[in-house]
Amino acid sequence: MVTFLPRRPGRLADVPSFDRAIGGAESNVACTLARTGHPTRWISRVGTDGFGDHLLAAIADCGVDVRHVRRDPLRPTGVYFRTAGDRATGTHEVAYYRAGSAASAMTAADLDPAALYGGRILHLSGITAALSADCLGLLTELTTRRPGRPLLSFDVNYRPGLWRDTARARVLLDLARGADLVFVGDDEARDAWGLHGPRAIRRALPEPHTLVVKQGKAGATVFRRTREPGGRRDDATGTATFVPALDVDLVAATGAGDAFAAGFLSATLRGLPDRARLRHGHLWAAAALTVPGDLATPPGRPYADRLAALDDPAWAGLHLAPGWTAADTSGHRADEEVPTL
Numbered sequence: 001m002v003t004f005l006p007r008r009p010g011r012l013a014d015v016p017s018f019d020r021a022i023g024g025a026e027s028n029v030a031c032t033l034a035r036t037g038h039p040t041r042w043i044s045r046v047g048t049d050g051f052g053d054h055l056l057a058a059i060a061d062c063g064v065d066v067r068h069v070r071r072d073p074l075r076p077t078g079v080y081f082r083t084a085g086d087r088a089t090g091t092h093e094v095a096y097y098r099a100g101s102a103a104s105a106m107t108a109a110d111l112d113p114a115a116l117y118g119g120r121i122l123h124l125s126g127i128t129a130a131l132s133a134d135c136l137g138l139l140t141e142l143t144t145r146r147p148g149r150p151l152l153s154f155d156v157n158y159r160p161g162l163w164r165d166t167a168r169a170r171v172l173l174d175l176a177r178g179a180d181l182v183f184v185g186d187d188e189a190r191d192a193w194g195l196h197g198p199r200a201i202r203r204a205l206p207e208p209h210t211l212v213v214k215q216g217k218a219g220a221t222v223f224r225r226t227r228e229p230g231g232r233r234d235d236a237t238g239t240a241t242f243v244p245a246l247d248v249d250l251v252a253a254t255g256a257g258d259a260f261a262a263g264f265l266s267a268t269l270r271g272l273p274d275r276a277r278l279r280h281g282h283l284w285a286a287a288a289l290t291v292p293g294d295l296a297t298p299p300g301r302p303y304a305d306r307l308a309a310l311d312d313p314a315w316a317g318l319h320l321a322p323g324w325t326a327a328d329t330s331g332h333r334a335d336e337e338v339p340t341l
Contacts, residue, residue: 001078001098002051003294009084012093018081022058023294025125025157028258032284033266034063035297041065043115045102051077052102062295068115072102082254084292094161104132108141116142121265123153124179126172130162136171143178151268154179154208155261158188166192173204181210181268183261189213198223202238212264212281214257219244220281222274243278248286249321255294260285263298267308279308279315290322299325 003023006015022031027042034040042064046052048071055077060066078101083093098104106128116122122142129139143152156172163169169192176182182205189195195204198213198221205211211223225238263284267277283304287296298304303325307318 001080001101001103002055004079004081005293006082006084012081012083012095015083020054021293021295022055023080023255025127025155025258026123027055027059027064028255028294029123029155029262029265030064031059031062031295032259032262032298036266036301038266038269039065039119041068041115041119043068043111045070045072045106045110047071047075047077047102048073049077051079068112070102070110072105075100075102075105077101078103084252094159096161098131098162101131103128104135106131106138107134108138111138117148117150119150120269121151121153121181122149123155123261123265124175125155126157126175127159127162129171129175130159139175143175145178151181152179153181153261153265154183155257156182156184156188156192157257158185158192160191163192169193176205177207179208181212182208183212183214183257183264185214185216185257187216198240202240212278214260215245217245220260220278222278224274239274241274241278243275243282244316246282246286246315247319248289249319251290251322252292253289255296256285256288258294259288259296259298263304276308280304283307286320287325290320290324297325299327303327 001024003021004018005021007017007019008015026044030040030042040063042059046055046069052071056066056069078098080097081095124139124142129136143154154176156176158169158172173193176184184201186198186201189201193204195201198215201213202211202223209225212220214220219242221240221242223238223240260281264277264281267280272280284298287298290296299307
């Protein structure tokens with residue numbers, strides 16, 4: 001989507017002007033991964049309008065392969081407006097204009113299987129499932145377990161504004177059960193499924209090999225069916241590893257969950273242990289939390305690796321302010337490709 005960000009705080013009714021940016025959970029993940037050197041492909045559908053032109057140019061400028069994005073001459077590119085406040089507060093407003101958009105017309109028949117399954121990870125978002133019956137059918141198809149598919153990553157991304165009937169949001173639980181790696185916030189699981197706490201979420205989602213439960217400012221827990229060094233083993237939930245979140249000077253929370261997923265996926269592609277995967281997720285989320293828009297440039301790989309390797313007291317003592325990623329912008333290109341939809 002094209003995102004419109006207010007130039008000052010206040011209600012949407014009162015904000016007179018906005019800055020244009022790119023938005024969307026899947027493209028956020030793709031752009032963030034590409035900015036640290038991972039070959040990444042974004043697969044979607046946009047209109048033949050100027051907003052579609054802008055999206056393709058901006059996402060490609062991040063280093064993402066957009067050759068498999070289709071242009072729809074009959075439907076517009078989706079847009080949304082949001083207020084400057086934190087999504088978690090009661091004053092936050094989001095206005096979606098996605099009904100009838102080009103992306104809402106995506107079907108499995110439209111997509112090139114070679115493009116979808118050519119990478120090591122296929123990353124999906126529950127937001128897509130809310131756009132239309134066709135999109136729900138697409139995600140149902142892609143989350144059906146079958147031989148030969150890459151590791152399938154699914155971020156629940158429950159958005160109440162897109163699910164008018166909360167009972168329908170339980171379909172996100174069914175989709176998550178078909179994935180190999182699932183990201184979900186404990187607040188999302190509570191609001192969408194009535195589940196309380198990481199272990200209750202794991203008991204409801206035993207199928208994914210890896211489950212990451214984001215616990216807001218407290219941190220995040222990863223559950224895995226295989227034993228991880230340093231993780232606690234529980235017969236009902238598998239190995240559990242918790243890593244506390246970082247202390248940051250918050251600028252805006254939007255996009256932090258996508259950045260966390262990108263950081264975790266980057267560390268997964270590199271074969272790092274769960275503790276390091278969570279720490280990279282927190283670091284990349286901290287980059288997004290300290291900028292006003294949905295996208296931030298994450299720390300360079302050597303810098304992030306040094307921070308992720310800190311001992312627990314040093315990790316707990318980190319305090320990150322706007323501009324912290326500029327302290328080290330080095331990095332190198334990885335050889336993994338991550339298609340996202």
